[in-house]
Amino acid sequence: MQDQSQKQATRQPSDVKPQPAVVVEEQTREGGVIVERADRVAGNAGTKMGDDERIRKTVDMLTVTSPGHRETVTDTVDLPGGGMATIKPAGSNEERIITNLALQENGTAGDEWLAACVLNLRGKSPVKADDVVAMLYGDRIYLAVRIVYLTYGDEIEFDVACPRCGEENALGISLTETVFKTLKPYPAEREFDVTLPSGRVARYGFRTGLHSRMKRDSDDRSLLDEMMMRLKALDGVSASAKSWDQLDGRDRAALRSELIRNQGGGVDTLVTNTCKGCRRKFTTLLEENLNFFLPGLRRS
Numbered sequence: 001m002q003d004q005s006q007k008q009a010t011r012q013p014s015d016v017k018p019q020p021a022v023v024v025e026e027q028t029r030e031g032g033v034i035v036e037r038a039d040r041v042a043g044n045a046g047t048k049m050g051d052d053e054r055i056r057k058t059v060d061m062l063t064v065t066s067p068g069h070r071e072t073v074t075d076t077v078d079l080p081g082g083g084m085a086t087i088k089p090a091g092s093n094e095e096r097i098i099t100n101l102a103l104q105e106n107g108t109a110g111d112e113w114l115a116a117c118v119l120n121l122r123g124k125s126p127v128k129a130d131d132v133v134a135m136l137y138g139d140r141i142y143l144a145v146r147i148v149y150l151t152y153g154d155e156i157e158f159d160v161a162c163p164r165c166g167e168e169n170a171l172g173i174s175l176t177e178t179v180f181k182t183l184k185p186y187p188a189e190r191e192f193d194v195t196l197p198s199g200r201v202a203r204y205g206f207r208t209g210l211h212s213r214m215k216r217d218s219d220d221r222s223l224l225d226e227m228m229m230r231l232k233a234l235d236g237v238s239a240s241a242k243s244w245d246q247l248d249g250r251d252r253a254a255l256r257s258e259l260i261r262n263q264g265g266g267v268d269t270l271v272t273n274t275c276k277g278c279r280r281k282f283t284t285l286l287e288e289n290l291n292f293f294l295p296g297l298r299r300s
């Protein structure tokens, strides 16, 4: 069992009221985490279902987190973009989702996995894939890493193939010592105006999962796509796919610099590693590695 002392204590989401008739007022504290008993969570599931159905549904939802205990740990997380989300550990069902070949092929496996692990998003429950797609990019990545932390603990080991020589490298990181230390909130504003060298005024926002989806569905993808999609208006006129064409080179360069400077909040998930095969350094983003979501998986 990992040291979970740094985990936040489980909180009740504001819109979930315990049902006094079925709630067992028992909470145990294990390693600093308040563990809710299954029957207590079952009581929160709603009033329309019968007790048996309620408990069966809850048991489906639960992950056995320690041998011999049918308990679940949920975590309520403050999002860098504001508001809270309640997450549960990824279960075997979620592992099937993220490895589902059809979902992998159409690029939706990550969104479906995230939606399945989020029980409540800023008061909304249940949470659908479209809800997590609409989230700020930094909120999405932070939540995904928090789910990995809740599921597998702080020390995550996974294999990454070197982009140069293909050698499989085993990476081991402590999420609290690396990723979570870089957490920073988004500013309160969501749109910004910047005056470009020509005098034109560009309005832009932050990257969201919608941008990733649009990029995925595009036939003509570019490394600049997600950055370009952040442009919302030019001189007060709503931006279109052609807006960047209206800017000269100096304006485009200035706008790119501004977009890179002001990327919003979240966590830094870039990991640097020296390849044991070719001895050269490479970097990788945690979220771009399927193995990060399935630590311990070894490709033979």
Ligand SMILES: [Zn+2]
Pocket: 162, 163, 164, 165, 166, 167, 275, 276, 277, 278, 279, 280
């Ligand atoms: Zn290498």
